[in-house]
Amino acid sequence: MEFDAIILAGGRSSRLGGVPKSGLVYDGATLLELSLRAAGAAGRTVVVGPDLGDLPRGVLTCREDPPFAGPAAAIAAGLAALAAGHAGGREEAAPAPYTLVLACDMPRSAEAVHALAESLAAFDAVAPERDGGDGVMAVSVDGRKQPLAGFYGTAALQRCVADAAGRGGLENASVFALLARLDVREVRVPPGSTDDVDTWDDASALGVSGRIPNRGPGSGPELRS
Secondary structure (H helix, E strand, O other), X not given: OOEEEEEEOOOOOHHHOOOOHHHEEEOOEEHHHHHHHHOOOOOOEEEEOOOOOOOOOOOEEEOOOOOOOOHHHHHHXXXXXXXXXXXXXXXXXXXXXXXXXXXXXXXXXXXXXXXXXXXXXXXXXXXXXXXXXXXXXXXXXXXXEEEEEEEEEHHHHHHHHHHHHHOOOOOOOOHHHHOOOOOOEEEEOOOXXXXXXXXXXXXXXXXXXXXXXXXXXXXXXXXXX
């Protein structure tokens, strides 16, 4: 299955005292590193957020406009960066049929991404005429929907963004409202795979600690095998 990925790494982290979630550490890696690993099969990946230092080669970066305008605006910015082939001045490339949208504050998101990808591939196999519909969204074992862990049809997602932008509805908009018109299948994902870090109590409960020690001048997120 071909897909591109948008990693959402912005936000004020107000309930964490302003500490960026992307730099928090779980099992020896930052949450941003873990998100990039989870999206490792993507054709192209863009990280939407503030300056995060050196990203792995080929990973794009952009910022929502205005900064801290929320995840709906961040998704729009990520889609625009992917559509523009926003790297090294290369020519515009055709978007992948699906786009993975993934928040970087879920330390075990790789499990959710794997379950979502398997479900979407299976759906495509049995109903190819629908081309996977408008995608799949993660749902926790207790029934909570997580729109920031989902594969969405790229063309359908672009239409949603264009419609919202036309109504002036991207800044601080609800992601559920942004995606409301999509025909998205809900997929139960492994327990804990969409648990996120909003507070230090969340971090403690999930085994997430503070920022990783500096790896040297110019160091930034790295992918570890």
